[in-house]
Amino acid sequence: MACPKVSIVRDLAEVTQFRNGGGRDLTDVTSRAALADYSGNCDYTSDGVTVNVNVFLIAERGPAMQGNTANYRYFVAVAKPGEEAPTTKTEFDTSVTFDAGKLRSGSREELAPKIPLPKDANGKDWKIFLGFQLTPEQLAFNRAQMKQ
Template identity: 45%
Template structure:
């Protein structure tokens, strides 16, 4: 299943390049159909690349850990949006999850987010939940999140200048732990 979301804001026209191509006497459609779309920079946010949860009131040692998850990577591909609507980025994140000794049950819900940034400003953000099930006698699983379709409106070259960030949705305590122990 593909889940789509659009970047909020006005859609900038990509007409200048099309007018230039039209002036060459040919239709721009065949040229765009064969062209490779540019891609924005897609990256994992270092401070939000790991999620470790502990049993409430149990401290922060291994015996109190209920879940340890990591963003293991992603698959991304880019294409021109239909009707010159911008750039479409199809993104599928990958995760590893480990069931801790203090875990109750065989499932975990892992919140993660995808954000689109332009320079230092976040332009849009969407949150998702990955449902993980641990089979009997299995403590570590690898799972993919849902396939996401992100539409970056406007000129494809300008859209490719944005950055797409992936990371877990963390509590202040979980973020502090990640910053304390550093990247893994």
């Protein structure tokens, strides 16, 4: 049986974090991160399907960053067949540590959302969405960047 479709939400695939206090140009960026890719498979059992997903996060240190760690929040949402709105959504916190003198770093997040299904049901029409949990300002920034 086929696995549910996994996708990274375009508007929520990146996050740019700025220092507190107003400025929003390149010198005010503390860090940027992107959900760059994913891989995985699924396991069917008598009570549903577990989708094993590895999400690859790439982060970049900004000129305004203090310290060597950046924190991010992302989500996994599950939508039923024929629906775009998720029925469940789980948020996760993660951090990326930058080695001294390095501008980039990354992490691999291992997720395993479970979709309850009747025995012998196929999960191929279910959808799993991945993205950063953004503030309204971060979402507006992403959308403005996409228009350029």
